[in-house]
Amino acid sequence: MISVRNVTLRRGVNVVLDRASVTFAPGEKIGLVGRNGAGKSSFFGLLNGSLHEDSGEFSIPSTWKMGQVAQDMPETEQSATDFVVDGDTVLLAANAEVAAAEAADDGMRMAHAYMALNDAGAHDAPARSQALLLGLGFSAVQLDQPVNSFSGGWRMRLQLARALMCPSDLLLLDEPTNHLDLDALVWLEAWLKRYQGTMVVISHDREFLDAVTQVTVHVDNAKLVRYGGNYSKFEDMRAEQLVLQQAAMAKQAEKIAHLQKFIDRFKAKASKAKQAQSRVKALERMEKIAPVLADAEFNFEFKEPLNVPNPLLSMSAASFGYPAPDDASPGTPPTVIVRGINRSVLAGQRIGILGANGQGKSTLVKTVAHALAPIAGEISEGKGLNIGYFAQQELDVLRLQDTPMEHMIRLARDTPAHLRAPGQSGTEQSLRTFLGTFNFSGDMVHQAVGTMSGGEKARLVLCMIVWQRPNLLLLDEPTNHLDLATREALGMALNEFEGTVMLVSHDRSLLRAVCDEFWLVTKGGVEPFDGDLDDYQQFLRDEARRMREQAA
Numbered sequence: 001m002i003s004v005r006n007v008t009l010r011r012g013v014n015v016v017l018d019r020a021s022v023t024f025a026p027g028e029k030i031g032l033v034g035r036n037g038a039g040k041s042s043f044f045g046l047l048n049g050s051l052h053e054d055s056g057e058f059s060i061p062s063t064w065k066m067g068q069v070a071q072d073m074p075e076t077e078q079s080a081t082d083f084v085v086d087g088d089t090v091l092l093a094a095n096a097e098v099a100a101a102e103a104a105d106d107g108m109r110m111a112h113a114y115m116a117l118n119d120a121g122a123h124d125a126p127a128r129s130q131a132l133l134l135g136l137g138f139s140a141v142q143l144d145q146p147v148n149s150f151s152g153g154w155r156m157r158l159q160l161a162r163a164l165m166c167p168s169d170l171l172l173l174d175e176p177t178n179h180l181d182l183d184a185l186v187w188l189e190a191w192l193k194r195y196q197g198t199m200v201v202i203s204h205d206r207e208f209l210d211a212v213t214q215v216t217v218h219v220d221n222a223k224l225v226r227y228g229g230n231y232s233k234f235e236d237m238r239a240e241q242l243v244l245q246q247a248a249m250a251k252q253a254e255k256i257a258h259l260q261k262f263i264d265r266f267k268a269k270a271s272k273a274k275q276a277q278s279r280v281k282a283l284e285r286m287e288k289i290a291p292v293l294a295d296a297e298f299n300f301e302f303k304e305p306l307n308v309p310n311p312l313l314s315m316s317a318a319s320f321g322y323p324a325p326d327d328a329s330p331g332t333p334p335t336v337i338v339r340g341i342n343r344s345v346l347a348g349q350r351i352g353i354l355g356a357n358g359q360g361k362s363t364l365v366k367t368v369a370h371a372l373a374p375i376a377g378e379i380s381e382g383k384g385l386n387i388g389y390f391a392q393q394e395l396d397v398l399r400l401q402d403t404p405m406e407h408m409i410r411l412a413r414d415t416p417a418h419l420r421a422p423g424q425s426g427t428e429q430s431l432r433t434f435l436g437t438f439n440f441s442g443d444m445v446h447q448a449v450g451t452m453s454g455g456e457k458a459r460l461v462l463c464m465i466v467w468q469r470p471n472l473l474l475l476d477e478p479t480n481h482l483d484l485a486t487r488e489a490l491g492m493a494l495n496e497f498e499g500t501v502m503l504v505s506h507d508r509s510l511l512r513a514v515c516d517e518f519w520l521v522t523k524g525g526v527e528p529f530d531g532d533l534d535d536y537q538q539f540l541r542d543e544a545r546r547m548r549e550q551a552a
Contacts, residue, residue, distance in 0.1 A: 001025055002047070002170075002198070004224065007056035009042055016042040018222035019056065024215075026169075029192070029199045031209040031231055034219030036455060036483045040202050043219060044172055047200060060170070065089070067168030069159050069176065077146045080138065080158060084129040087162030091125055132161040135187040136180070137357045153179040164191065173201040177208050178480050181357040182506045186537055187544075204484045206231055206509040281512070298439060299489040300462070302497040305471035309382025310347035312472050312500055313368065317342060318377030320360065320367040334375050337363045341377070341526050343519070345472070350494075350501045352511045354529055354536055355521030361504045362392055364521060365476045368502070388470030390461055392477040392504075397461060400450030404440050404460050405431065407449070411464055438463040454481030462490070471499040479507045508533055 002024040009017040016039035024030055032040050045051030046058060048068055076083065086092060101109040130143050136157045142150075147158060156179045163171070177185055185208065192199065192212040203209050209216075209231035216234035218225040227234045319339035324332035337360035345351070345368075355361045366372045368379070369389040391397050398407065405428065412426030435445050438459050449457060458481045465473070473494070479487050491513045494501055505511055512533055520529040520536075529536060 001061070003057070003059045004046075005057040007046070007053045007058055009039070009046060009051065010054050011042055011051075015222055017046075017053075017224070020222065020224040022217055022224040022226050024198055024200070026198055027196065028215050029195075029213045030201070030215045030217055031213035031234075032200055032202045032217050032219065033209070033231065033234065033484065035485060036453075038219040039222065040219050041174065043224070044174060044200070044202065047170070048172055064169035065167060066170045066172065067163045067166040068172040069156075069163045069174065071159075073152060073155050074147050074158065077148055079144045079146060080133055080150070081126055081129050081143050083147050083158055084132060084161045084165050085125045087165035088125060088167065090167050091122060129161070129165060132164050132191075133158075135184065135191065136161055137184040139358075157184070160188075169197045171195060171197055171199045173199065173203075175202060175204070177203060177205050177506060180506055181361075182354065182508070182536075183356045183540055185506050186540055204479065204482060204487060205507055206484065206487075207507075298486055299492065300437060300466060301493050302466055302473070302499070303469050305386065305469055305499045307384045308347045308471045308499055309384050311344045311382055312347060312385050313379055313381045314344040315341045316378045316380070318367075318379060319375040320363050320372065321375045322363070322372065323375075336375050337524070338521060338526055339376070339524055343526060345500060345502065347471075347500060348498075350514055350516045351503065352515035352518045353502060353504045353521060354518050359521045360524075360526075361521050362476050364526065365389075365474050365502065365504055366391075369474045385472060386468065386470045388465035388468055388473045390458075390465060390473075390475045390478045392480070397464070398449050398457060401448055403446045403448060404435050404463075405445040407460065407464060408435060408467065411467060415468065434467060435463060438466075455483060455486065458482055459486065473497065473499060473501045473503075475501070476504045477506065478503075479505060479510060 004020060004022045006019045006021055007017055008015065008019055032043065034040050042051060046053060047060070048066060052058075074083065078086070097109075101112075133143055134140070138154075138157070147155065150158065160176055160179075163173075176188065180188065185205075189208065189211045192201075199212070201209070201213065211230075213230050214228075216227045216229060216231055218227065218234065218238070227237055229237070318341040319336050320341070321334055321336040321338070323334045341364075353361050353364065363372065367374055369387055369391075371389070371391070389397070402410075408431040409426070409428065412431060415426075432445055435441070440456075440460070440463070444456075449460065452460075458478065462478070478490065482490065487507065487510060491510050494503075494510075494514045501514060503511065503514060518529040518531070518533075518536070519526055529539075531539070
């Protein structure tokens with residue numbers, strides 16, 4: 001059992017836990033939630049021993065082995081398979097004991113060492129490592145590639161696989177879904193459901209928390225408040241508590257009235273198509289937890305577009321991909337990822353883009369956003385098309401050395417007068433006020449973007465998109481660094497948006513709440529997916545079974 005009794009924990013002058021108490025039983029799977037800055041990561045530091053309580057009592061069984069994802073980016077020529085195998089600390093210790101026994105030429109010690117090596121699973125360690133890597137989205141050809149050949153996001157997947165490879169009694173996971181696509185996320189959920197130890201996870205993915213946790217601990221006002229149930233159950237119970245706090249509810253009356261008006265409007269408009277039923281259910285849930293949403297400290301809205309052409313764009317016999325690199329030999333052909341696309345994007349469509357990692361979801365969005373040129377075919381755009389693009393890597397649109405104010409001044413300067421909304425001024429004071437609506441206030445407007453958190457960078461990109469008043473939103477994994485409150489605000493803003501949305505996301509809650517239809521990017525093409533997200537997850541399971549049968 002893990003016991004926290006009247007613990008006070010300070011970080012500098014800040015008290016992050018103040019006489020907080022909670023207990024975790026062996027085998028429990030706990031979701032740790034709370035606003036950014038509430039102290040979730042500090043509590044993780046207490047659990048993993050990197051921080052120590054200033055007062056109170058904290059205990060964890062001394063025999064427990066701990067697994068967690070290392071945050072450093074590895075630099076090694078080891079293969080992906082071997083790197084993950086080395087995450088098995090029991091196996092590493094057994095190998096070290098074998099080497100020591102052989103060096104000592106001690107027959108009895110060697111016998112015990114080889115027995116321990118066998119018990120540690122040395123015979124199937126590479127196979128276990130590769131199963132983890134394949135589940136997390138690596139291809140068969142990547143299993144033997146050196147770690148140094150992978151980009152930052154893939155190295156974080158390697159670190160996650162290494163943590164899962166480690167035999168543990170306590171598994172600590174801090175935002176494990178950030179670098180995963182939906183296929184890998186579904187696999188990870190299934191793996192964690194089978195995990196036998198105690199697990200504590202920080203995540204801003206509601207459906208992930210609902211799937212893998214049975215206990216929720218809310219870090220709130222420097223206390224640890226335990227709720228029996230997953231994240232949705234926690235929201236229900238917290239909503240009931242807030243209803244009872246009449247004084248607080250009075251302050252929220254106006255926000256709840258707006259929320260109710262929004263829910264009524266979109267429930268009435270929601271299509272009866274199967275894909276859209278998820279939106280109806282999401283809106284019904286919002287009704288139930290209105291007090292929690294109204295309690296959120298952050299919300300925003302996309303302004304009505306100045307015009308909405310129809311269709312916004314049409315793709316005809318289009319092929320998308322990447323040009324040959326500059327250092328390639330003459331005549332090197334471009335790399336085609338998806339081809340033969342014949343699709344139109346109409347006013348008011350809300351399209352979720354599905355597909356396994358590497359199939360071309362981001363390539364599709366980047367090409368529509370003009371970040372890449374089509375390899376072949378044609379994209380014709382409606383007159384007045386105005387795109388708001390959220391790149392998966394925020395640094396594609398942000399400059400590290402510049403401040404939020406400098407970004408907004410440049411944006412205002414580069415926006416032609418005829419594309420500005422009435423009253424949309426580019427003065428520094430008006431831009432400062434606008435930044436304030438996205439929680440950039442005081443000295444933050446003059447802080448270099450490179451010093452900001454991932455969530456703050458994502459918020460700045462959203463701020464810039466909203467200012468442009470687009471009629472087509474292209475969003476490529478917009479929630480990677482957003483906390484739950486900001487994700488809820490984004491979902492509401494997208495539902496109220498009068499334009500068209502194309503969304504790539506592993507956040508199923510956002511996909512369900514926003515999208516009426518889905519496109520599937522697979523096997524080098526783009527086709528409609530006739531079903532909802534539950535159907536897609538079944539499709540993934542069927543595909544995985546088919547691949548296993550082919551490999552057998």
